[in-house]
Amino acid sequence: MQVQFREFNQFDLWIWVEFGTVPSEMEKKYVEEVFNSWFYLGKLGGFNAENLQIQEEGLDLSYMNYDEQRSGSSMLALMHNMGAFEYQGTWGRCWFDLGTSDAIALDVLINCLQQLSQEFVAVEGLYIGGENSDWSIADSESRPESIYDYNN
Secondary structure, rough: EEEOOOOOOOEEEEEEEEEOOOHHHHHHHHHHHHHHHHHHHHOOOOOOOOHHHHHHHOOOOOOOOOOOOHHHHHOOOOOOOOOOEEOOOOOOEEEEOOOOOHHHHHHHHHHHHHHHHHHHEEEEEEOOOOOOOEEEHHHHOOOOHHHHHHHO
């Protein structure tokens, strides 16, 4: 699966998925479940790079002391909004307001989609940001005009 970053705006971001063939309804459900799960983890603050205590500890986690004060004192890192997934031919796209979530969120998404592509759905490419010249984002109704127009 090829990964390409294009023009990137954390608060107004389109993520594009290119499939090997036109995706079936089941394949669409798999992809949408990955994106929905990823978004809800982000909305709950799961992608907060200031609080990666376990990752920073290393391999030996036996008897690790988890610092609740440190986790409570880090800045919020929350995703704000997600639009509806849209499809056209071999392409899928979805709009996001990643809010203050950290870049680790994109690493997690890429890891998940790489595994999904190996086992269930042939994903040829993942394009983060920008716009496809043959599928205008101006035509989309899933992207709210402001953060107050969408409730997720």
